[in-house]
Amino acid sequence: EDKVVQSPLSLVVHEGDTVTLNCSYEVTNFRSLLWYKQEKKAPTFLFMLTSSGIEKKSGRLSSILDKKELSSILNITATQTGDSAIYLCAVRDNYGQNFVFGPGTRLSVLP
Amino acid sequence: EAGVAQSPRYKIIEKRQSVAFWCNPISGHATLYWYQQILGQGPKLLIQFQNNGVVDDSQLPKDRFSAERLKGVDSTLKIQPAKLEDSAVYLCASSSPIEVSGNTIYFGEGSWLTVV
Numbered sequence: 660e661d662k663v664v665q666s667p668l669s670l671v672v673h674e675g676d677t678v679t680l681n682c683s684y685e686v687t688n689f690r691s692l693l694w695y696k697q698e699k700k701a702p703t704f705l706f707m708l709t710s711s712g713i714e715k716k717s718g719r720l721s722s723i724l725d726k727k728e729l730s731s732i733l734n735i736t737a738t739q740t741g742d743s744a745i746y747l748c749a750v751r752d753n754y755g756q757n758f759v760f761g762p763g764t765r766l767s768v769l770p
Numbered sequence: 771e772a773g774v775a776q777s778p779r780y781k782i783i784e785k786r787q788s789v790a791f792w793c794n795p796i797s798g799h800a801t802l803y804w805y806q807q808i809l810g811q812g813p814k815l816l817i818q819f820q821n822n823g824v825v826d827d828s829q830l831p832k833d834r835f836s837a838e839r840l841k842g843v844d845s846t847l848k849i850q851p852a853k854l855e856d857s858a859v860y861l862c863a864s865s866s867p868i869e870v871s872g873n874t875i876y877f878g879e880g881s882w883l884t885v886v
Contacts, residue, residue, distance in 0.1 A: 663812070665812075693874060695877075700879050700880065701774075701861060701877035701878055701879045701880055702813070702861075702877050703877075704874050704876070707874055747812055747813070749812075757803075757815055757818055757825075757826055758803075758815075758875055759815075760805075760812035760813045760814070761812050762810075762811050762812045763811070763812050
């Protein structure tokens with residue numbers, strides 16, 4: 660059974676800090692790994708990482724996939740209070756279109 | 771492009787009552803998902819449709835949950851009778867057909883259910 664683990668589950672930082680969120684997975688025939696940001700509503704898409712695209716960056720956010728270690732990190736630099744959210748990691752295999760989600764990391768950025 | 775539409779946004783019911791949630795996916799998206807997200811946890815897949823056929827319903831509690839997508843477009847998720855542990859956000863999501871490089875899923879804003 661596919662499995663996704665995230666750490667830490669909760670994190671409190673101050674504005675301006677840099678954070679690293681971790682995601683590790685066990686999936687048969689890996690296809691892609693996705694990061695989502697969830698505030699008080701539906702998860703919104705951040706990045707998708709695949710074998711052909713193992714590093715993505717958008718503004719202060721960046722993510723790297725390590726296929727050897729079966730893991731990914733999400734980095735946020737110069738954090739702002741608006742970054743406070745739950746960050747979800749999901750993986751997908753090649754067999755179906757199901758996305759298996761981890762429990763999420765709850766990030767709180769204090770002013 | 772219109773997003774995934776869900777209704778109702780919020781619902782409070784008593785245990786043993788029934789409730790139904792509706793979802794309209796993004797136009798052209800053949801795959802539709804219902805996820806259950808309990809507070810503090812990640813979304814858990816309940817059922818996945820490809821057009822009007824069920825792809826995966828292995829985690830759907832079929833004694834009380836049912837879902838349909840009769841015309842391959844919108845979908846309804848029903849809970850009858852509801853239990854206290856069904857209190858959660860029910861997220862509907864959709865995705866376009868499989869591409870070589872993989873694709874993403876797009877979520878609706880969720881239907882927040884409280885069972886008292």
